[in-house]
Amino acid sequence: MKERFLEPFRGMHEIIEYVLPKDMPEFCLGCKNCFFRGEDKCPHAVFIEPIWNSILEADLIVFAYPVYALRAPGSVKALLDHFCVHWMVHRPEKEMFSKNAVILTNSVGAPNAAAQKDVMTSLNWMGISRIRRLGIGLMEGVIWPELSEKRKAFIYKKVDALSRQCMNLKKERMRIKVKLYFALCKKMHEAGLKSSKEAFLDDLHYLNNGWIKDRRKQNAANH
Ligand SMILES: Cc1cc2nc3c(=O)[nH]c(=O)nc-3n(C[C@H](O)[C@H](O)[C@H](O)COP(=O)(O)O)c2cc1C
Numbered sequence: 001m002k003e004r005f006l007e008p009f010r011g012m013h014e015i016i017e018y019v020l021p022k023d024m025p026e027f028c029l030g031c032k033n034c035f036f037r038g039e040d041k042c043p044h045a046v047f048i049e050p051i052w053n054s055i056l057e058a059d060l061i062v063f064a065y066p067v068y069a070l071r072a073p074g075s076v077k078a079l080l081d082h083f084c085v086h087w088m089v090h091r092p093e094k095e096m097f098s099k100n101a102v103i104l105t106n107s108v109g110a111p112n113a114a115a116q117k118d119v120m121t122s123l124n125w126m127g128i129s130r131i132r133r134l135g136i137g138l139m140e141g142v143i144w145p146e147l148s149e150k151r152k153a154f155i156y157k158k159v160d161a162l163s164r165q166c167m168n169l170k171k172e173r174m175r176i177k178v179k180l181y182f183a184l185c186k187k188m189h190e191a192g193l194k195s196s197k198e199a200f201l202d203d204l205h206y207l208n209n210g211w212i213k214d215r216r217k218q219n220a221a222n223h
Helices: 002-009 045-057 074-082 094-098 113-125 149-166 176-195 201-208 216-222
Strands: 060-066 100-107 130-137
Touching (some): 002 149, 100 113, 113 176
């Protein structure tokens, strides 16, 4: 499905692919260095940084994975855990607000929605508004060569339609759900900056991006 989806893009656009768990073989250790000291202090920065930089530069982000035990495979979740620092509640990047993403999944026969939701939730919280999804149950076999030509043609048709929808790579407008999350996060960080003695990286990130006002002086003057 992934190869077929990317076929029309090949030769026309640069495609950067990462394979899990090879390109990010570590679980988050819960050290919280990313939150308190900076994401460059993550013990797995050597794996995470190149992937995150590729995501920031990408016009289209594609996640492709099989359904394992009705959910996303652990290797995908391990990657997502490392991106939590870029959620809107922490330090989102403005590039994410206009991006498009695609989630491609397959199972033998189980519904795919719950497995897609793991990635969808993360991408939404990272600020991506437009996420297209395609999930397929192979049905006739466990591996691709076991499928009949008819079944393969049906899957190709669905994948091709999705590819066509994504071809223009246009920037997306921020949708209402993401706007709402972001507005709440702005309020939270403005209040955080005003009330705490020591400014947290997350609050400063919001301040430096011009998303919130610095009310610390006003607060000090009132006392
Ligand atoms: C550990 C494991 C768990 C799986 N769990 C499910 C499942 O819950 N439901 C399902 O329909 N298929 C399940 N599968 C089958 C995969 O979704 C299937 O291998 C996939 O469709 C084929 O993709 P692949 O060729 O990329 O491995 C599981 C496979 C593995 C290895």
